[in-house]
Amino acid sequence: MSSGVAVADVCKNYFEEIKKAKKHRYVVFYIKEEKSITVESVGDRDAKYEDFLNDLQKGGDVECRYGLYDFEYEHQCQGTTESSKKQKLFLMSWCPDSAKIKKKMLYSSSFDALKKSLVGVHKYIQATDLSEASEESVEKQLRSTDRV
Numbered sequence: 001m002s003s004g005v006a007v008a009d010v011c012k013n014y015f016e017e018i019k020k021a022k023k024h025r026y027v028v029f030y031i032k033e034e035k036s037i038t039v040e041s042v043g044d045r046d047a048k049y050e051d052f053l054n055d056l057q058k059g060g061d062v063e064c065r066y067g068l069y070d071f072e073y074e075h076q077c078q079g080t081t082e083s084s085k086k087q088k089l090f091l092m093s094w095c096p097d098s099a100k101i102k103k104k105m106l107y108s109s110s111f112d113a114l115k116k117s118l119v120g121v122h123k124y125i126q127a128t129d130l131s132e133a134s135e136e137s138v139e140k141q142l143r144s145t146d147r148v
Contacts, residue, residue: 029065
């Protein structure tokens with residue numbers, strides 16, 4: 001089901017700047033006036049995951065957000081001694097349990113439009129609390145797609 005919410009071009013521009021040019025670490029999106037998904041905040045390339053979580057929750061515990069993050073971690077292939085650095089883009093839908101039902105439904109139904117416009121995201125994650133949005137939880141989900 002589509003909500004009729006459009007994805008602003010600025011979202012796609014920032015996505016390309018992260019994916020191709022590696023200019024930013026993350027982008028946080030929100031739905032403006034129930035009409036369009038647009039950019040709320042951008043993290044510098046040296047920003048930490050903690051900064052991302054803070055920006056994701058800036059609206060308080062009744063606000064939903066989307067977050068795109070370029071996640072880096074060390075990966076060791078089976079049978080080798082050296083590890084390589086992996087980078088994976090993930091898109092998170094952050095809808096805390098305390099958000100209003102109408103808002104949760106709007107963000108849930110609009111997530112698909114954002115997914116379709118940001119081609120090349122490695123993993124989609126839905127989080128309703130900090131345990132699901134934690135760096136450990138996200139890394140575990142991203143590592144589950146690695147080849148051993």
